[in-house]
Amino acid sequence: MDIKITKTTTPKEKPQGKLGFGRIFTDHMFVMDYTRGKGWHDPRIVPYEDITLSPASMVFHYGQEMFEGLKAYRGADGKAYLFRPDMNGKRTNDTNDRLCIPQLPVEDFVQAVKAVVEVDQDWIPTDPGTSLYIRPFIIATEPFLGVDVSETFLFMIILSPSGAYYENGLEPVGIWIEDDYVRAVRGGMGFAKTGGNYAASLAAQVKAHDDGYSQVLWLDGVERKYIEEVGAMNIFFKIDGKVVTPMLNGSILPGITRNSVLELCRSWGLPTEERRISVDELLQAQKEGKLEEVFGTGTAAVISPVGKLRYKDDVMVIGDGKIGELSQKLYDTVTGIQLGTLEDTFGWRVPVE
CATH class of the missing domain: 3.30.470.10 (Aminotransferase class 4, branched-chain amino acid transferase, N-terminal domain)
Incomplete structure (x- = not known):
């Protein structure tokens, strides 16, 4: 041009x-x-x-x-x-x-x-x-x-x-798992980056904020039992040593930071899974002490550790409310590549001039 x-x-x-x-x-x-x-x-x-x-x-x-x-x-x-x-x-x-x-x-x-x-x-x-x-x-x-x-x-x-998307930077945030409203369904616009998806999220976002939570975590729009994504981020869970994130199914935004995190974890030899994850599985993993870390990924926040998840009357505290080892490593690595303080072996960094 x-x-x-x-x-x-x-x-x-x-x-x-x-x-x-x-x-x-x-x-x-x-x-x-x-x-x-x-x-x-x-x-x-x-x-x-x-x-x-x-x-x-x-x-x-x-x-x-x-x-x-x-x-x-x-x-x-x-x-x-x-x-x-x-x-x-x-x-x-x-x-x-x-x-x-x-x-x-x-x-x-x-x-x-x-x-x-x-x-x-x-x-x-x-x-x-x-x-x-x-x-x-x-x-x-x-x-x-x-x-x-x-x-x-x-x-x-x-x-x-x-500056940082969240005022408190890397301090773990509280996430409200929404059990009333839905954001998107397969066949709709959930995978697209369009304002209508965000307008649909506002009512639940206000409700979550009023109860002291930073973001909303959406469930699927059909069965209302499978984890999808957070309002401004994709979501990851470290369950019993495995890094798990909801699979792309047409109602989830294919995040670029999400893709980068998956590539990094695989390059480190960590077992990763892209699959359906039910909220019941999360509750069970928490009860068994297997839910080790939860974090969001996105351009704005990069890595956002989650210290608390609420679903109906259950409140899950993750890692004593502190940032996890993997979350910190991912944040340091992604930002290190972006700033040039770490070697970019993936070819992700592009000079402007």
Whole structure:
């Protein structure tokens, strides 16, 4: 792509102190249009600003939109790096297929991410646990109130210097296993990265927060007995020495950190299983002292140890509420590869320039 770059004439002051997550935005953004019959066109990087859309834009009425999430890091050598951006590009197209959004070549996705990060790379924070969060997204923009596939779309990438997703960093979180609402079913959009999945999770999330829990762990939408995923993460269990995670079945997001953790565990010779896991199996494993660790994986949090699981009237305390040895090792390894302090034998780290 031939990307036109227009730089801001009024750069913003860089943030100081605690960053939080997803509330601060850089000076520039990437924008590209799609028109049926013309394809993707006019790729550009422009100053970060509000956008103007018709009130009839189809994204507002029928939810035809998708998004991705990845990060840029300042390496130990001072250069900017991404982590497996091609996987985000491939997942973008899997989501696009489900939502009737036009395909976006993976190489164009990666080029766009690299280009906007390069322009704003001086926004990449360097404090421990910080990174530049990257949010690519596509929205339907055709002004039409009929239920149909939009003929026009907008692909954008915005950037946000951020700290840890959870305020307490690697301190184990409490997870509420939801036994009333469901998030997704096979044949639906559970595997896609789209806002509707997250909107469906909000009511349960509020309920969990009101009871002192950080996140919701969803059960399957049919039998309501098999573990699926957490609202913002995939979930892993270390049960009697084995690393177990729910298999991808069409209602679970195929997480890139999930995939990385599985590859790491296998490279270390740890037995791993991708299969159905019932909540009853978890309760039994806890009673028998075999539930050794629980942790979530995701771009935002990387590794999030779980210290407490609630299901109805049962509250399971995991590892005395402390981070487990494997959780810590995985966090140190993934972030070490991302930052360049550990050797990247997998080829996951991609330079921006």
